[in-house]
Amino acid sequence: FLPHLVASMEQVEETYIMIKPDGVQRGLVGEVISRFEKKGFKLTGLKLFHCPKDLAEEHYKDLKSKSFFPKLIDYITSGPVVCMGWEGIGVVASARKLIGATNPLQAEPGTIRGDLAVQTGRNVVHGSDSPENGKREIALWFKEGELFEWTPVQAPWLTE
Ligand code: IDP
Numbered sequence: 001f002l003p004h005l006v007a008s009m010e011q012v013e014e015t016y017i018m019i020k021p022d023g024v025q026r027g028l029v030g031e032v033i034s035r036f037e038k039k040g041f042k043l044t045g046l047k048l049f050h051c052p053k054d055l056a057e058e059h060y061k062d063l064k065s066k067s068f069f070p071k072l073i074d075y076i077t078s079g080p081v082v083c084m085g086w087e088g089i090g091v092v093a094s095a096r097k098l099i100g101a102t103n104p105l106q107a108e109p110g111t112i113r114g115d116l117a118v119q120t121g122r123n124v125v126h127g128s129d130s131p132e133n134g135k136r137e138i139a140l141w142f143k144e145g146e147l148f149e150w151t152p153v154q155a156p157w158l159t160e
């Protein structure tokens with residue numbers, strides 16, 4: 001029994017979740033937000049935003065060498081996206097589970113991509129892949145004054 005490991009699994013983290021242009025165009029904004037709200041995570045930032053090319057390239061810089069990179073940048077900058085910060089215990093990994101596999105045809109039913117999408121190039125939503133990237137991406141997409149600290153009334157009914 002390693003209590004420090006248990007404690008680390010219970011770390012409050014932040015993650016950057018983005019509804020991509022296809023999700024906005026297809027009217028899935030409420031559906032996606034609802035899944036994170038109902039799970040019990042806390043919204044810390046929310047905006048509709050048309051992403052410029054340089055920001056998209058910075059966000060996806062680790063994929064720069066991939067053949068699909070130019071198409072990915074065109075996709076992400078093709079229309080408004082919904083930028084969100086979500087906070088909670090283990091939110092980074094949990095959000096990735098709620099979102100599902102990168103290829104929607106391989107994503108489990110019950111996940112956002114598994115329920116709502118068919119192709120990797122139109123997979124509706126982004127979620128940070130580590131707590132470090134969660135912090136990095138929130139700092140990248142939000143300006144000062146766009147993030148909020150608040151205590152949900154349901155807090156004592158979600159965590160002990
Ligand atoms: P993730 O979004 O599940 O973390 P990543 O591998 O980080 O997946 O890729 C980022 C995004 O790039 C994907 O969500 C998808 O939109 C796009 N992408 C990844 N692989 C492909 C591909 O093979 N073809 C087209 N687009 C891709």
Ligand code: MG
Nearest residue numbers: 126127128129
């Ligand atoms: Mg990724």
